[in-house]
Amino acid sequence: MKTLKQSIYYVLTSCILLSAVSCKKDKQPEEPAFTCTTCKTTPDAKAENNALSKGVYKGVVVGSTGTISIDVLNGGSTIAATLILDGQTINMTSTAVWASGTPLNAAFTGTAGGQNYSFTFTVQANGSNPSTSSYTIPGHPNIAFTLIKETSDNLIKCYLGTTEGKKTSGALQSSVLNIITSGKTNTWFALSKDNASGAISTVDGTISGNTLNCNCGLTTTVTGVVTSDQIDGTYKGSDNQGTFIAKRTL
Numbered sequence: 641m642k643t644l645k646q647s648i649y650y651v652l653t654s655c656i657l658l659s660a661v662s663c664k665k666d667k668q669p670e671e672p673a674f675t676c677t678t679c680k681t682t683p684d685a686k687a688e689n690n691a692l693s694k695g696v697y698k699g700v701v702v703g704s705t706g707t708i709s710i711d712v713l714n715g716g717s718t719i720a721a722t723l724i725l726d727g728q729t730i731n732m733t734s735t736a737v738w739a740s741g742t743p744l745n746a747a748f749t750g751t752a753g754g755q756n757y758s759f760t761f762t763v764q765a766n767g768s769n770p771s772t773s774s775y776t777i778p779g780h781p782n783i784a785f786t787l788i789k790e791t792s793d794n795l796i797k798c799y800l801g802t803t804e805g806k807k808t809s810g811a812l813q814s815s816v817l818n819i820i821t822s823g824k825t826n827t828w829f830a831l832s833k834d835n836a837s838g839a840i841s842t843v844d845g846t847i848s849g850n851t852l853n854c855n856c857g858l859t860t861t862v863t864g865v866v867t868s869d870q871i872d873g874t875y876k877g878s879d880n881q882g883t884f885i886a887k888r889t890l
Contacts, residue, residue, distance in 0.1 A: 673867035687792035698796040699787020700818035702833035794824035798890035805882015
């Protein structure tokens with residue numbers, strides 16, 4: 641009859657010999673950071689349009705999730721926009737007339753899936769303060785765009801992402817969080833929409849190396865790290881905290 645000591649020795653020996661199979665989990669290899677194979681690595685914007693309302697504007701959308709890019713006579717004779725919303729591409733155009741030295745107010749319209757889309761784009765004569773309003777986006781009554789001007793020496797990158805976290809009450813919280821980065825100015829801008837309440841908010845900050853820091857005030861912190869075409873980070877507010885991830889699509 642085996643003694644208790646012999647039985648323990650047998651179990652321990654067996655565990656050591658079979659550890660690769662049954663006594664410990666294999667370490668999973670780390671998944672590499674995302675790379676956007678279709679994204680531009682140099683700006684689309686032409687140098688002659690850098691200080692004009694002509695040129696290229698790129699941004700992000702919430703209300704579902706997506707991107708917006710606007711071409712104002714950048715290298716051709718048209719004023720056009722491409723809205724990508726939940727993976728659907730809506731091509732839009734404007735009949736606005738561009739004039740040097742004056743702000744541009746352009747109404748964009750387009751059709752996709754048998755439905756009509758529209759929004760209004762305004763920008764100052766020098767390309768500053770681009771904004772959008774008067775949205776008609778079927779199925780998305782509560783929607784917002786944030787966009788900035790790209791220049792020939794400043795590539796604008798757009799990332800689509802999400803957050804996952806908890807409130808101090810213990811309730812789960814999630815949102816859409818889409819981010820724009822501006823390499824030349826070392827700044828970033830984000831647009832978010834809470835999945836539960838539908839509340840839309842904006843936040844911005846600076847970029848140091850590959851680290852995103854937030855201009856969030858004293859009660860909120862947001863920190864992100866850029867690896868390839870992916871941003872991973874954490875956030876903490878007065879009543880919530882969690883993590884976020886965003887991947888570049890434009």
